[in-house]
Amino acid sequence: xxKPKNSGEISLKYKHVKLKPTYEVVNIVASxxxxxxxxxxxxxxxxxxxxxxxxxxxxxxxxxxDPKAALLLFNSGKVICTGAKTKADVERAVDQAIDLIKxxxxxxxxxxxx
Numbered sequence: 001x002x003k004p005k006n007s008g009e010i011s012l013k014y015k016h017v018k019l020k021p022t023y024e025v026v027n028i029v030a031s032x033x034x035x036x037x038x039x040x041x042x043x044x045x046x047x048x049x050x051x052x053x054x055x056x057x058x059x060x061x062x063x064x065x066d067p068k069a070a071l072l073l074f075n076s077g078k079v080i081c082t083g084a085k086t087k088a089d090v091e092r093a094v095d096q097a098i099d100l101i102k103x104x105x106x107x108x109x110x111x112x113x114x
Contacts, residue, residue: 027083030090034077034098042104043073050100062097069093 040060044052050073052060059080062071067089072080079097084090 025085028081028085028087028090030081030084030087032079032081032094034079034101036077036101038073038075038077038101039104039108040073040075042108043100046104046107047100062100064093064096067092071097073097 038060040050040052040054043062044050044060047062049064050060050062059072059074062073064071067084067086069084069089070082071093072082079094081090081093084093
């Protein structure tokens with residue numbers, strides 16, 4: 001009786017093939033906690049790289065171009081970084097979010113003192 005084709009066994013005609021996989025990191029997903037409440041509407045107003053549509057998704061999407069990555073910012077201060085290729089790229093992307101938040105705080109203080 002012949003075995004079914006999808007029996008999970010490697011066909012005998014491929015026994016001579018040596019499997020030596022190579023690996024490449026193409027996407028890292030990392031999370032961070034900023035320990036601050038974020039004004040996602042305000043961040044979206046001061047940067048064209050931040051999209052916030054709470055009807056669609058509860059977080060703001062901050063696109064980073066160097067390094068190429070995307071950050072999901074939540075009002076709780078949690079951040080999810082996707083698309084980075086190294087830990088250093090994750091850190092650089094989160095640093096850019098921190099710079100944006102500092103710029104927003106500075107802008108908000110200026111408006112309140114007028």
